[in-house]
Amino acid sequence: MCLGFPGKLIEMDDFKAVVDIDGTRREVSLMMLPDEVVLGDYVMVHAGFAIAKMDPDEAQKTLEALREFADLLDEEGQL
Amino acid sequence: MCLGFPGKLIEMDDFKAVVDIDGTRREVSLMMLPDEVVLGDYVMVHAGFAIAKMDPDEAQKTLEALREFADLLDEEGQL
């Protein structure tokens, strides 16, 4: 449906930005991005548009939940 | 100045003709040709135009004159 990738904002004006993905760069349009962003933020890019600001805290929370769940499994000795 | 070649008329209408040169053919324009011609006649072709009807009698006369002249030289023993 929609391939996307998280790119780091490394250049920006009001309408467009350049994102970096570990050394590869592309211009993206910001016209559809609802969130405030600053250089260094990550955005989800689809078809040349930033469609969402990526939320590192949420990513962290999700991962931590997974890890806690795994630890729980370990403790329960269920693996 | 002006390369030309004698081509034999093998097809013809009022404006253009096809000439044959020992098996090679080309369309030529007749719009500049002042002479009456029939199929089988030879025309001098320059840049795609028939510019003159070739006169076989004159060619013959010229050659005969040359040959007579040569015979004369032979007779005179001057060669």
Place this chain on the structure above:
Amino acid sequence: MKFVKDFRDRELAEKLLAAISREADTSRVYRFMEVCGSHTMAVSRFGLRSLLPKNIELVSGPGCPVCVTPQWEIDAIFEIASREDVTIVTFGDMIRVPGSRGESLQKLRADGADIRIVFSPLDTLKIAEETGKNTVFIGIGFETTAPTAAALAKTAKELGTANVFVAPFCKTVPEVMDVLLADETLEIDGFLCPGHVSVVTGLDIYKAVTAQKRSAVVTGFEPLDILSSVLEMVRQHNKGEYEVKNFYTRAVKNEGNLKAQALLKEVFYQADTDWRGLGRIPKSGLRFRDEYQSVDALAKFGIQETGVTDLKGCKCGDVLKGKMKPSACPMFDNGCTPQNPYGPCMVSSEGSCSAYYKYER
């Protein structure tokens, strides 16, 4: 890639799989649908199907835009592409899609049609300027991609560019989900809901699912996203409690992307449209509002809707509804292969049939 690598952790994946195995009731079958083709691709690419217990079936849904685009729209694209004065701009996905007479953009290009593959719809503007020809962007996709086509249309209109057009063939997810849910023969227990569509739409559109006692988990495209979502769905079913969950909070907000939603509303209206295999679905397609006539490829090239005339023998409809596995189609690997696709599900590399062919055959 940041936000990606961590979600491919093998150890965590194995633990999730163990939990799924343990929690799944071996006396029953769980059938979950990946609504989104990119989920189908991810499942295949990471070999997740081979890891899941046999009684958990993942079936591919209607989320490959190329797959659900009806034949007449595809033929219309080819007709436009065949015009001398036209440049077609498209995503790579469309290149091999076969038309009703075996043609494709790939073949038309070989015949001389001017066809450009882009990463972004906005790239159309530069191409149009360079060629000076009528430049037609093929707008396919769902709510994630549709705003990017809308953005192109809006920009072209504002710039007053005279030679940029958009073919408005985008579709919307809620309406097709409604159709699936309305089908009483549909045996789907839950839906892996499309992460990037949800970035735009938000979560409300999935309420109808849980109302029907089916699970709905919005999630990302990495193994941990998918596996944790499967586990969640197994649990919901085991408990008999259904709730829309957002497992992709790093990207998806509850309300979605309001700016993108507004853009869609500004440029498009919801029209009844045809879906390959699913028929005509009310209000399921995005067509240009009157104000956008000047960039509408349908208006420019006088394209008439000719209705659904699907490919004979192709079981895409059943495949898309999750009623049939691709390998059960009589043409699968037998007149229909990724190299020589007969039906569109075999064309897009995320099409159900293609994914099955490549990774599961």
Place this chain on the structure above:
Amino acid sequence: MKFVKDFRDRELAEKLLAAISREADTSRVYRFMEVCGSHTMAVSRFGLRSLLPKNIELVSGPGCPVCVTPQWEIDAIFEIASREDVTIVTFGDMIRVPGSRGESLQKLRADGADIRIVFSPLDTLKIAEETGKNTVFIGIGFETTAPTAAALAKTAKELGTANVFVAPFCKTVPEVMDVLLADETLEIDGFLCPGHVSVVTGLDIYKAVTAQKRSAVVTGFEPLDILSSVLEMVRQHNKGEYEVKNFYTRAVKNEGNLKAQALLKEVFYQADTDWRGLGRIPKSGLRFRDEYQSVDALAKFGIQETGVTDLKGCKCGDVLKGKMKPSACPMFDNGCTPQNPYGPCMVSSEGSCSAYYKYER
């Protein structure tokens, strides 16, 4: 070829040569000019110079159209050729002619200019129809070729073709002969008069020659034509009796080709024009009459006569007047070769310098 083969008879040629040797007065030098470049080529190609007695010199005259076209006309052609919307149609002869900055149609073509080589000016019409671009035929030549350019102009005008133009750079023989004859330093005893120009003009134009006690023999391009004409000129000089002779009666009539003459008059008027090396010669060029403005490339592209600015160091002027042998030019084979011509006499393969380079060096 009929009308050709017989005139290459080796035995007869040898007899003519013997007669020339015998009749030529060894105490004096006979200098005859081939007015026509095709005569120069024929002399070279058949190696006739190597067969004639040393005291009979054949010098090349102004009859290579490429050679006498002034620099500004050549530069004007290149300027037109460099335009994006133009196709240049030309005889092969023009392709290597160097401009004042070293460019040539060959180089412009390599840079992307659309340049077509044709056998007939009329071929321009088909090319213009195919490309749709402004299609400019480069009209160079003398009275033989000028009517063919006139025919193209007339046909294009009558057809109402909007994109066919002719650059009117043709020249006329009588006027340049007058200039040569008026030069008191000119040491030419007789003229081999151009056979095919004479087909059009007839014989009257050579009266001025014999009036000056120089011989004038109109002749063809085969060895026997040329050798018999040389013999005739030797004889006229030995006798001191000068008379215009037609040794090309198989093609040339006394009055010439009246139809072609009429065509020339209808389309062109005689204008003062510039000759490379010879300067401006009154009424020596053919420019379009007002009725032909619509096909006149000079009008279409606003070409201005910029006057004679000849190539520094090139002795073409003296070569053309028969005052200097090509090999006497300091640049000959020293910065000027057929592969890399500096002056135009080296460009056309019938140019005096090129012919010398290829066959006599």
Place this chain on the structure above:
Amino acid sequence: MKKIGLAEGGGGSATNKFIKELFISRLGNDASEKMPDAAHVETDGRTAFTTDGFVVRPEFFPGGNIGKLAVCGTVNDLAVSGAKAEYLSLGVIIPEGYEAERLEKIVDAIAETAKRAGVKIVCGDTKVVEKGAVDGLFINTAGIGRVVNDWTVFENIKDGDAVILTSDMARHGMSVLLARGELGFEGNIESDCAPLNKMLEALHEYDVHFCRDATRGGVAAVLNEIADGAKKGFLIHEADLPLRQDVGNLCEILGFDPLSVANEGLAVILVSASDASHVIEKLKNFEEGRNACVVGFVNGAGRVILETAVGGRRVVDMPAGELLPRIC
């Protein structure tokens, strides 16, 4: 700015001058200097013979150009077949109007790469074609060399053989994709384009069962060709696949499988599992082999199976043709 014209292709003095000044002066050697119709060289016993055409656009890309590629491609085809690359032919098709300086740079790269590979370019041909007939340079090279061992025999492949990749994957294809600029990405990916012959010649002390370079179609194509030809299967481990992070990311963004992307300095080598570590050690002595590693093993089945990073399994199929960037 000097440009090549049709005269340079006409077969006369302009052609000879052009060939002598632009090519022979850079590539010349005893066999080619007098421009004979055919070069005469010394060979002995079995000879390897191969050819490839090079049409890459753009002609210059990070890590190389079409000239370097033309030497590497043919040298590598000789080397992976088990031969010592010795002599190359060079055919160049040039559009009228091509910049001489650009051509010189390409011929310089050819000369430099041939020198690095230790091969001689002993015969050649140039054709200049009319403007519009072609959009740039095409190069063909053919090569001959002495067969040391035959590494092309499917029958030598045994179950349990280790699969070695001599380099990380997909750099050439992604470098050229970036250089084309069409998709709007910029990056720092250099092609892996390199002559592998010196490195591969060092392996003749081992019992190499099979070798092939993974060019068009990538590693996936080579493995499938072998599976098809040898009626064998492979189990490959995704976690072991050498792949630079930026290269892998770009593949992912565009929806490419890096296994299907072209390389120009990567050979797939099959050796017995017991020889694998020695071979790897040897490969790592060479700059071109510093990322060499074992990525999997031959097994009896007829398919190429990938164990993914999370432990799942999937089929790696023969790439179907042109790689198409996906968005959906």
Place this chain on the structure above:
Amino acid sequence: MKKIGLAEGGGGSATNKFIKELFISRLGNDASEKMPDAAHVETDGRTAFTTDGFVVRPEFFPGGNIGKLAVCGTVNDLAVSGAKAEYLSLGVIIPEGYEAERLEKIVDAIAETAKRAGVKIVCGDTKVVEKGAVDGLFINTAGIGRVVNDWTVFENIKDGDAVILTSDMARHGMSVLLARGELGFEGNIESDCAPLNKMLEALHEYDVHFCRDATRGGVAAVLNEIADGAKKGFLIHEADLPLRQDVGNLCEILGFDPLSVANEGLAVILVSASDASHVIEKLKNFEEGRNACVVGFVNGAGRVILETAVGGRRVVDMPAGELLPRIC
């Protein structure tokens, strides 16, 4: 009407299928069937190696097509160098959208000509390039063969050596010119395109001093190359030059010197005057040599001199490049 697409060049299954079905099935032999990176063939001692690119337009012309030409050109270059032509490589560059049937005809011609010449096509390469990158097919062949004698040594040429042309001149160039149709002429001139190797191999019993085929630039180019390389001169007799009447006429009409027009089945052979008649006799045993004749002799001067039909003498210079039809 089937057309070739980019997928056929992508290096995956479509490419393999295309190569197997269109090429290998027509050209196949032991060395090529398994499509190894390089073919391994038997050679012995000195080997001749040559390459040529073929870009002729139109691709089909009376007497042949680009495929036939591609085999003849390389086979002849091997043969005139004094070698026995044995193996050929085949590189084809195909524009996207090319008609499969047309390609099949060309490959059929390649197969047929290779068979006639007794050579094997043991390795090949195809590239499909984007529509618009090229206006038709380009072919490259390289060839190897066993050196029997070295006929490329300028030093072997002696004053007094007879100059033999194995065929009448200028047919290929004029045939293609007619086939292009651009100048509006029609005619019945067939290219002389033919493999000369069988005929030339029969000459190894004689002491051939030098041999070269007169392709681009014609006989004039070859004689001037020899004059230049050997520091010798030639006296050639126009009256003895083999030239078909229609070919000669067309040259004359367009202002070409037939000595400068391309041939594809004509070799220039230098032998001692005493061997000349035997060599001619041998050549006349072959269809391709039925018009063979002595046209002149080597002398000490450094130029190529033509004695014209009327007994005059002129220099035959190196052709300057592209042949341009003249009108004036």
